[in-house]
Amino acid sequence: MSATACIYQVAVPTPLQRTFDYLAAPEMATLTPGTRVRVSFGRREMVGVIMGQSDRSELPRERLKPIGRALDAQPVLAPSLLNLLIWASDYYHHPIGEVIHTALPVRLREGAAAVIVGMKFWTLTSKGQALDRESLKRAPAQKRIFEALAAAPQGLDAAQLAAISPRWGAAIKALQAKEWVSSHQRESQLFSNAGPTRAPELYPAQQSAIAAITQELAGFHPYLLHGVTGSGKTEVYLGVIDRVLAQGKQALVLVPEIGLTPQVVDRFTRRFPVPVVVLHSGLNDQERLNAWLAARDGRARIVIGTRSAVFAPLKHPGLIVVDEEHDASYKQQDGFRYSARDVALMRASREAVPIVLGSATPSLESLKRAREGGYTLLELPDRTGGAGMPEVRLLDMRRLKPSDGLSLPLREAIAARLQRQEQSLLFLNRRGFAPVWMCHDCGWLAPCRRCDAQLTLHQKRGKLLCHHCGAEQEITARCPTCQGENLHPLGEGTERVEGALEKFFPQARIVRIDRDSTRRKGALEEKLQRVHAGDADILVGTQMLSKGHDFPNVTLVGILNADQGLYGADFRSGERLFQMIMQVSGRAGRADKPGEVLIQTWHPDHPVFAALQRHDFHGFADFALTERSETGYPPYSHLALLRAESPRPGMALKFLADARALGLGLPPAPVVQILEPAPAPMERRAGRYRAQLLVQSPARAPLHGFLGRWLAQLAEAPLAKKVRWSLDVDPLDMY
Ligand code: ADP
Ligand code: ZN
Ligand code: ZN
Secondary structure, X not given: OOOOOXXXXXXXXXXXXXXXXXXXXXXXXXXXXXXXXXXXXOOEEEEEEEEEEEOOOOOOHHHOOEOOEEOOOOOOOOHHHHHHHHHHHHHOOOOHHHHHHHHOOHHHHOOOOOOOOOEEEEEEOHHHHOOOHHHHOOOHHHHHHHHHHHOOOOOEEHHHHHHHOOOHHHHHHHHHHOOOEEEEEEOOOXXXXXXXXXXXXXXXXXXXXXXXXXXXXXXOOEEEEEEOOOOOHHHHHHHHHHHHHHOOOEEEEEOOHHHOOHHHHHHHHHHOOOOEEEEXXXXXXXXXXXXXXXXXXXXXXXXXXXXXXXXXXXXXXXXXXXXXXXXXXXXXXXXXXXXXXXXXXXHHHHHOOOEEEEEOOOOHHHHHHHHOOOOEEEEEOOOHHHOOOOEEEEEEOOOOOOEOOEOHHHHHHHHHHHHHOOEEEEEOOOOOOEOEEEEOOOOOEOEOOOOOOEOEEEOXXXXXXXXXXXXXXXXXXXXXXXXXXXXXXXXOOHHHHHHHHHHHOOOOOEEEEOOOOOOOOOHHHHHHHHHHOOOOOEEEEOHHHOOOOOOOOEEEEEEOOHHHHOOOOOOOHHHHHHHHHHHHHOOOOOOOOOOEEEEEEOOOOOHHHHHHHOOOHHHHHHHHHHHHHHHOOOOOOEEEEEEEEEOOOOHHHHHHHHHHHHHHHOOOOOOOXXXXXXXXXXXXXXXXXXEEEEEEEOOHHHHHHHHHHHHHHHOOOOOOOOOEEEEEEOOOOOO
């Protein structure tokens, strides 16, 4: 390089869709793309990432600022990952600096060195090992921690202990004081499992699925593995991973947010004698960095994580698995709105590795692609262990009078389970006591002051809460409109159903699982543990219950308000309803204890229910795909949604109208349709007026070409700086 300093393009986390030019100091060694640097940006110091190099800039040299210093001797992001991020930035039209920021562990974003730092962990002492556990009976937190340590000879770290008990800090101190537990430091949380479990004898359908996938492990091959819950999909992943590990490669396994349970992780860690890292929200920043580095350096052979793990670096990528590929948690709903499933597909294609998308209820997008031959469709038709699918019965609510949301046949079915000492599970997608607090004299409904929505009564907390903005109000005893005192709750939430169950079945042990009852750290695990240990007869909860957990002793599933999904505002609500019920159906009953699913509905003739009764996913998909092709919604078109909001009424809509006019003024992209802007289904939320504009196209390429040109103009629109706006490519939620 010449004596003149060279110019680098640096990505910094700002909302601007571009990189920025900086000068390298003459004595600085060449900086490779992917290397972090400290730069001053405006008045702030920032951590940026080198994207490229050049000898000219749009700005005169003397106006360019120098790079402060390089933070890495080796780039933290390998070219393959960096290129994937560049692709994602283009595809989602999101600033590259912010995209890179999302992909890096917090410690690296802050500028910390990319090195593993020792971690503290705890083990039992020999004195502790000789201890009789019963002596801890009076200290339940200590007892739980102690038992967990006894089961983990390699020790447990802070994050693992915190998952066992929220009071782990005090408990571990007490145990240490008694010299039953001691603490140690180690380089990282990596350890290999010394005693791997054996795979079961596989069923023919599993064998052929594994054979199909492993027949050619080099190159990009997408597979859609369809099989009901409990049909043995996880065993197929494990079988394929086994072959991938044998080739010296790594496997990346993505699971939905709620599916990252200890049971799931255990199956992967127990099977193979290799180090596994789990990227979950319980990790602190250093632990996350350690895990990230272990994946990058190839020491972690299996990497399991939720959405953002799709950006985990891998030294020797060999396979990507996306479990429950239809799950909504794969889509980030704010900021950088990417779909981890779709990014995973692009990543697999660029890294030339196979990818397995698994689901009991594949998304219609994936199913259509598989039917057209884009993915290889693999089917696991039966549940393992000879279990059949449960019988699905519809309870026609036009004829049945529910009491607190529970119809008589449903109550009788619960009573029968109680008698047989089996468990029942009731679903209701609404937390709180009642969704409405109403004056029976004049019809007044308690509204949220900041949203176009009613307040939900939370009786136990003694409050009225808004589920959209979090606002909290006292329960009004007197109607503000007519001054009457005839106020009553209307409709049912989980809290009310729980109360009703207590009344109908005073002897039953009832566990409620929803966001309110599991707010405390560790509460969800505690409740699930109770259910698994058989310390519960009836579970009632929201969709938190429908995923990731197996309840082998549950033989009755009741769906209380199925109809909400039938005619929802969103074109995907029917698909979601089908997925939810199908997912739970797969969890009810076993070979020796057949299950039953009861659905309370006012629309028993709806075709979604007929397909559910036959457990006929493909039948449902035929019907739903026909509907989509008639209405022109995905997967028969591609969508982008421009959202805007403002505290001032009308501003968001005005901005979108201007945006539409700008779009129509561009060189015409004939197939791209810009629809009229419309207020969001709930227009006012948290004091802001929201509106949206849908852009639709039968093909992806013209849509993305258009979006690029359009966004460049939008930033210049008169109201662009006065309203908050964002673009959502492939939106999942339409409100
Ligand atoms: P899915 O991932 O489709 O829900 P799993 O792989 O978890 O299904 O299998 C469901 C249950 O059946 C698990 O308890 C698993 O251990 C067991 N299982 C899976 N395959 C077999 C097999 N071939 N033989 C015996 N048990 C199996
Ligand atoms: Zn009134
Ligand atoms: Zn509100």
